[in-house]
Amino acid sequence: MKYAYYPGCSLHTGAKEYDASWRAVCQHLGIELVEMEDWSCCGTVHATNVDRTLSLALAARNLTIAEEMGLEVIAPCSGCYKNLRTADETLKEDASVREGINPGLSRPFEGSSAVKHPLYVILEEIGLDRFTDLPRPLRGLAVAPYYGCVLTRPPGLDPVDDQEDPQGLDRLLEALGATVVSYPAKTKCCGGAVLLSHTDITMDLTGSLLKQAKDAGAQCLAVACPMCQMALDAYQYQAERRLGEKINLPILYFTQLMGVALGIDEGQLGLNRLFVSPARALARA
Structure with missing residues (x-):
């Protein structure tokens, strides 16, 4: 199983632990x-909001690299996944848009690749049967799955999961041995996209969903998006101040939890890069 890996800007900068843990999990599983x-x-968020053509062209440029490699794209960042998949399907289906974009590319977009997210590659192509005999199952760990607002609701595209009540991450966490915590906010926006421009809005949104998860019994949150992870982890103390309440909820990438359950050395998973330490929560597993 081989993919063209698109880490995106975040996984090479502020989300290196997502990159490291995903690579470690892939090596273990033979991906x-x-x-x-x-x-x-890829032009997600800001370019998308300013200039749709620019956003499509930026994404298309990356897609043509994968086409030249003869491989499907795997993109861990939910925003990158959304933007690359949007561009891929738009250009495949709309010849006029494709003809407008291609002259500006060094390689023409041909539509011979596809875009996938790691979570659904694990679910659909690896299969949960691979996790039946784990070195360190996450028994005793109560995890709240957080999908965010983009992963399962890419605008204008066929969803990969139920849009209002997705179950993919829930199923994976259960297979890893964790107790899955149900709470209302698992697909609510965290406000990460407006973190710098409207910090107060982000703190209200993150504070609300963190409190909901903790009140439901969660000992940590599992995420699949670097923007969400940053807002919920690095800025958790600001959300706590706004709430007037201590939350202290570790925010882990689902790939880090996979790595722990698979017995991968924690030094390869970037757990030390998290702002809210997961040590106490993981000691329960």
């Missing part, structure tokens, strides 16, 4: 990642 040479920003 080969070939990082795309000369990849660039």
Whole structure:
């Protein structure tokens, strides 16, 4: 199993632990990642809001690299996944848009690849049967799955999961031995996209969903998006101040929890990079 790996800007900067843990899990499961040479920003969020054509062109440029490699794309960042998949399907289906974008690309977009997210590659192509005999099952650990607002609701695209009550991450966490915590906010927006421009809005949103998860009994949160992880982890203390309440809820990438359950050395999983330490929570597993 081999993929063109698109880490995106976040996984090479502020979300290195997501990159490290995903690579470690892939090595363990026999998934080969070939990082795309000369990849660039996909244009998600800001470019998308300013100039749709620019956003499509930025994403298309990266897709043509994967096409030249003859591989499907795997993109861990939910925002990158959404933007790359949107561009891929838009250009495949709309010849006029494709004809407008292609002259500006060094390689024309042909539509011979596809875009996938690691969570659904694990679920659909690896299968949960691979996790029946784990070195360190997450028994005793209560985990709240957090999908965010993009992963299962890509605008205008067929969803990969139920849009209002997705179950993919729940199923994976259960297979890893964790107790899955149900709470209302698992697909609510965290406000990460407006973290710098409207910090107060982000703190209200993150504070609300963190409190809901903790009140439901969660000992940690599992995420699949670097923007969500940053807002919920690095800025958790600000959300606590706004709430007037201590939350102290570790925010882990689902790949880090997979790595723990698979017995991968914790030094390879980037657990020490998290702002809220997961040590006490993971000691329960």
